[in-house]
Amino acid sequence: MDATSRRYLMCRPTYFAVEYKINPWMDPTAPTDADLAIAQWTTLRQVYLDLGHTVEEIPAVPGLPDMVFAANGATVVDGQALAVQFRDPQRADEAPAYASWLSRAGFEVHEAKHVNEGEGDLLLVGDLLLAGTGFRTTHAAHARAQELFGRPTVTLQLVDPRYYHLDTALFVLDEHSVAYLPEAFSPGSQAVLRRLFPDAVIATPEDAAVFGLNSVSDGRNVVLPVQATGLAAALRERGYHTIGVDMSELRKAGGGPKCCTLELREANR
Numbered sequence: 431m432d433a434t435s436r437r438y439l440m441c442r443p444t445y446f447a448v449e450y451k452i453n454p455w456m457d458p459t460a461p462t463d464a465d466l467a468i469a470q471w472t473t474l475r476q477v478y479l480d481l482g483h484t485v486e487e488i489p490a491v492p493g494l495p496d497m498v499f500a501a502n503g504a505t506v507v508d509g510q511a512l513a514v515q516f517r518d519p520q521r522a523d524e525a526p527a528y529a530s531w532l533s534r535a536g537f538e539v540h541e542a543k544h545v546n547e548g549e550g551d552l553l554l555v556g557d558l559l560l561a562g563t564g565f566r567t568t569h570a571a572h573a574r575a576q577e578l579f580g581r582p583t584v585t586l587q588l589v590d591p592r593y594y595h596l597d598t599a600l601f602v603l604d605e606h607s608v609a610y611l612p613e614a615f616s617p618g619s620q621a622v623l624r625r626l627f628p629d630a631v632i633a634t635p636e637d638a639a640v641f642g643l644n645s646v647s648d649g650r651n652v653v654l655p656v657q658a659t660g661l662a663a664a665l666r667e668r669g670y671h672t673i674g675v676d677m678s679e680l681r682k683a684g685g686g687p688k689c690c691t692l693e694l695r696e697a698n699r
């Protein structure tokens with residue numbers, strides 16, 4: 431089991447808050463602590479650096495409290511970036527901020543054209559692109575991603591509003607394996623996942639509820655919420671090395687480690 435070194439883009443939660451409600455986790459009347467969010471985020475970033483990954487940072491923009499969720503900033507494969515278009519107007523201005531950062535960093539940026547929330551819903555596993563829909567990213571965006579990236583793109587129907595992005599219900603372990611919560615998908619999509627990944631790690635509702643499936647793997651090391659203890663044990667049994675991080679503050683906005691992490695894939699990968 432080999433780790434491959436990755437390049438990630440992250441956004442410090444300088445202006446983090448829960449100011450509106452666009453998913454069931456968000457409660458704008460409950461207090462949030464931006465300093466704690468920054469501390470948890472800084473630990474996550476340090477974990478990546480300690481694993482030997484590269485972490486780039488996009489400056490946070492005042493008035494965009496969800497901008498910390500960099501996974502929603504784009505999808506980047508082969509040095510090509512597919513820009514995003516958010517469903518909700520509260521997040522709309524994040525899209526041009528990410529697009530211009532990526533273009534300045536040398537990526538070719540392609541316009542979204544349809545509601546598309548980036549790696550929140552589009553996950554590359556080996557040569558396949560798994561594409562979630564049902565709440566945010568549309569079918570039309572899946573077709574656009576397939577055309578742009580030239581990777582077979584498999585639509586998966588999300589059915590539980592708590593798991594509104596694909597990356598809250600499934601994560602990629604390595605080129606051939608994933609972990610997921612079957613109940614978050616329609617019966618047909620569950621059958622597709624069984625066919626594609628007969629040996630997948632099946633998560634429990636308890637582990638999913640602490641954002642255990644919002645995890646980041648480099649092929650060997652899995653960075654996951656420390657509260658997802660059952661999942662961590664199952665992964666260790668498979669030979670993965672697990673690293674628990676506490677993202678409790680960011681969870682108040684409906685996010686975990688993966689939501690804070692956008693993978694930047696260069697032209698040769």
Ligand code: ARG
Binds near residue numbers: 452456502550597684
């Ligand atoms: N509050 C944000 C939203 O509802 C959370 C986004 C989490 N990001 C993710 N990749 N799942 O859009």
